Amino acid sequence: MIVLLGATGYVGSAIAARLRQLGREFAAPSHRDLDLTSKDAVAGWFAGRTPEFVINAVGFTGRPNIDGTEIEKWHCLQANTVVPGVLAEVLGSRGIRWGHVSSGCIFHGAHAKGSGFTEEEEPEFAISDPRAGWYARTKWMAEKLLRDAPGVVIWRPRIPFNAEDNERNYLTKLMRYERLLEVRNSISQLDEFAAAAVQSLEDRIPDGIYNATNPGAILTSEVANALRAHGICRKDFQYFTDETDFLSHPGRVFRASCVLDPGKLAAHGIRMLEVHESLEKTLRAWKKA
Numbered sequence: 001m002i003v004l005l006g007a008t009g010y011v012g013s014a015i016a017a018r019l020r021q022l023g024r025e026f027a028a029p030s031h032r033d034l035d036l037t038s039k040d041a042v043a044g045w046f047a048g049r050t051p052e053f054v055i056n057a058v059g060f061t062g063r064p065n066i067d068g069t070e071i072e073k074w075h076c077l078q079a080n081t082v083v084p085g086v087l088a089e090v091l092g093s094r095g096i097r098w099g100h101v102s103s104g105c106i107f108h109g110a111h112a113k114g115s116g117f118t119e120e121e122e123p124e125f126a127i128s129d130p131r132a133g134w135y136a137r138t139k140w141m142a143e144k145l146l147r148d149a150p151g152v153v154i155w156r157p158r159i160p161f162n163a164e165d166n167e168r169n170y171l172t173k174l175m176r177y178e179r180l181l182e183v184r185n186s187i188s189q190l191d192e193f194a195a196a197a198v199q200s201l202e203d204r205i206p207d208g209i210y211n212a213t214n215p216g217a218i219l220t221s222e223v224a225n226a227l228r229a230h231g232i233c234r235k236d237f238q239y240f241t242d243e244t245d246f247l248s249h250p251g252r253v254f255r256a257s258c259v260l261d262p263g264k265l266a267a268h269g270i271r272m273l274e275v276h277e278s279l280e281k282t283l284r285a286w287k288k289a
C-alpha cells in the first residue's frame with residue numbers, strides 16, 4: 001500500500017491519477033481524517049500501517065495566486081513547513097520511505113550562460129534576497145528541515161501545466177491574465193512530473209533533492225504564442241513593460257523566475273521531455289473546461 005497526502009490538490013490529484021493508471025492501491029486520508037500538523041495524530045494514524053512509501057503533496061500556494069500566501073502566512077507555514085517537519089520525524093522514526101513536493105521557486109535567475117541551477121547550489125534567493133516572498137521562505141525552510149532526514153526524496157517542480165483547462169494550470173492562468181510578464185523559466189508538465197515522482201520512489205533512487213522540471217527553459221511569450229498557434233486562445237496578449245511595472249500593483253509579491261537543471265533525475269533514468277516538445281504535446285491534447 002502507498003499513502004498519498006494532499007490527494008485533492010492540483011499536484012496531488014495528478015499523482016493520484018498516475019497511481020490509478022499504474023493500478024497501484026493507495027490510501028489518501030483527507031485534511032479532515034488526519035491533522036498532519038499534529039505529531040501525535042500522524043504517529044497514531046501510521047501506528048498500524050507500514051506503507052511501501054508515502055507521498056506528501058500537501059501545501060499552500062495561495063488564492064487566487066501566490067499573493068494570497070502573504071495574507072495567510074500561518075496556514076502557509078503549517079502546510080508547507082510544519083507538515084513536512086512532522087512527517088520527517090514520524091516517518092523517519094518508523095523507517096518509512098517518502099517523497100516530498102518542494103518547489104523550484106526558491107531560486108531566481110540562471111547562470112551567466114543561461115544554464116540552470118543544480119541541487120548542489122544553495123537557493124540564495126529564498127535564504128537571503130529581500131524580494132523573496134513568504135511562500136518561497138516556507139518551502140526553503142522545509143527543505144532545510146528535511147536535508148538530514150532519513151529516507152526522503154525531495155522533488156522541485158516549477159509552474160505546473162497540463163492539458164486540462166483548470167484555474168491552477170499555468171496555461172489557463174496565462175490565458176486569463178490581463179497582462180503577462182515576460183520571463184524565462186523552467187516549468188513542469190504535471191503528468192510527467194507525477195510519473196517521475198512515483199517512478200523515483202518505485203526505483204528507490206537515492207535520498208536527496210531532485211529538480212523535477214522539463215529540460216530547458218521557455219519564455220512567457222513562447223508559451224503565449226504556442227497557445228495562439230494551436231487556436232486555443234486568440235487573444236492579443238499584452239505585456240508589462242518590466243518587473244517594476246508588474247510590481248507597481250498593490251499587494252503583488254515578487255515572482256521568482258528561474259532555470260533549473262534536471263540532470264540529476266535524468267542520471268537516475270527518470271526523464272521528462274524537453275520543455276518545448278512537452279508543451280507542444282500538451283497543447284495537442286488540450287481539453288477545454
Ligand SMILES: NC(=O)c1ccc[n+]([C@@H]2O[C@H](COP(=O)([O-])OP(=O)(O)OC[C@H]3O[C@@H](n4cnc5c(N)ncnc54)[C@H](OP(=O)(O)O)[C@@H]3O)[C@@H](O)[C@H]2O)c1
Nearest residue numbers: 006007008009010011012031057058059079101103157159
Ligand atoms: N501549484 C504550483 O504552482 C506548484 C508549483 C511548485 C510546487 N508546488 C507544490 O506542490 C504542492 C501541492 O500544491 P498544489 O498546487 O497541488 O496545491 P493545492 O491544489 O492547493 O492542494 C493542496 C493540498 O494540500 C492539502 N492541505 C493544505 N493545507 C493542509 C493542511 N494544513 N493539512 C493537510 N492538508 C492540507 C489540501 O487539502 P484540502 O483540499 O483538504 O484543503 C490539498 O489536498 C505544494 O507543496 C506546493 O508548494 C506547487
